[in-house]
Amino acid sequence: MKERLSCYERLELAWNLQEADRVPVAPVNCYIIPYLAGISIRDMFYDPDKLIAATIKAREMLGGGDNIDPNITTLNHLSMFGRAGWDQATLDWRIWDDFPPKGNLPSLFEKALIEDYDDVMERGFAPLLYSKNGAQAIFSRSIDEFLYYEFEYPKVYAAAWRRFVEEQEVPLLMGGRACHPLDMLQYYRGIANLTQDIFEQPEKVKAMCDWLVEYETTMAMRDAMIMGAGEVPGAEVIFFVNGGPPGMSPRIFNEFYWPTAKKMIDIFVTRGFKVHCHWDNDLTPHLETIKHMADGLPKGKLLLDLEKTDMKRAKEVLGDRICIFGNVPSAMLVYGTPEEVDAYCKKLIEECAPGGGFILSTECETPWDSKPENVRAIIQAAEKYGWY
């Protein structure tokens, strides 16, 4: 057995497609943390100290893991300009105290906010944000509150996580978060309108995607810098969501999704960041395109986090190019047994871990109502089967 490495060293070797001491394990634990630790969703959003304490408690209950999700998503939800305002536009400011069935998680609502792509490209997002659809939510907050959550709160939030990383010696999953323009258009136009646009005004969709690149990349890198990129381990990682609308054919993926995705990845990496592509749905039909993700870039900067994609096939196609991450099914974590999780993880490790470049994790994220013993089974599987 090799000398035991730190969490960060272990992850670094996986990113660099090398075998570490053992397979890194990193379930994406988000809302399960406040749920298990007994704090409200509101506290998770507004009180970083409570969130950090809850994280420490929940990690003990769930068996740890080689990194921690600092929930940049929630930080973005509070920011006026985060994600070009799409959080405000689509969240309806529903930050509940309770979990279901009494309350709910913040959920995104698809809204056809964009009616004219040219108007947005000419005047920016402000007219959208202050439109009749968005104004009500935005003006329910005071200017003081706006400014605080835009410019001051991210620093408070970052300082809390910096303390966590120093004390716990566990790196962050990410420092900033970027959204692919096609995902944003799905929220802004609705999937039905976006589909129609792709077929009826393809050049406008492409132009809009192009227009959004600078906005999205800049905001994500700003967040990562505030979170301590270069100083706080893991803060240099941009979490790049969400893999596009579901059900793209290879033609649509290659023509509408891929060029913008590659452009954004190149921007992040050439500016010194790493990119964690958190791409949902089943991308198996697109792996031959995705394998070009690392073209022209230095080694060790990319990770592909897959949801429903065939992991064995992903390893075959991408194994010598990109670190892959995933994918214990959400349904299994909520409805399955530790034995089922153990068997699934063992198979994943056998198929994906040889040679390095694999991190054992969940699909999209650990559902908040997962059985804790099932999440622990993921961590335990890495210890049981993951030693190189």
Add this chain to the structure above:
Amino acid sequence: MGKLSDALAVLDKPAVLAAVQEGIEAGTDPLQLVEEARLGLEAVGREFDKGNYFLMELLRAAQIFKDAVALLTPKIKERYGSAASRGTVVIGTVAGDVHDLGKNIVRDLLQCNGFEVIDLGVDVPAARFVEAIRQHKPKVVGMSALLSAAVTQVGRTVEAIEEAGLRDEVKIIVGGGIVGEVKRHTLRVDHATTNANEGIGVILDWFGREQA
């Protein structure tokens, strides 16, 4: 397959609408034109099953079909009064879940297949499903659930339908997200799937069997 169905099968909207217009001008029975368009839609479904088309193509085909039917509806009303419905389906995303993508695709495809769809929207409480069953007397109830907690809510909704004594009067199909991975008997529904096209096939089978 004719010109109209061929055009729909390759998702050529201008050609579909032109073929419909041509048919109207030639005095073709509008219901025959709807049927031709439906054959095109079925061809799209077959390509989807073979993996040649994806969800977006399926959605696009439904959009083109609806545009074609919109041109034909006045002619149908003129000739027949109103179009006959294949039956009624109540559909909605269960309480606690606001995702409507899957639900809307299934709704559109059901409408394309001649069903009357009562769309209850998203975040629908169990009692609202029960009320809609009493009011509209559907043969099928469709529930959409993306989140894991929403899957639990499906169970609660089925329970409410059982308690209201309505379970034997409806077939229940649930779709979306992770439900296809949850054992059907756990949910006490008649069918669970993550595949919209498969769901439509199952519903068509149910209606077919009942009509036979």
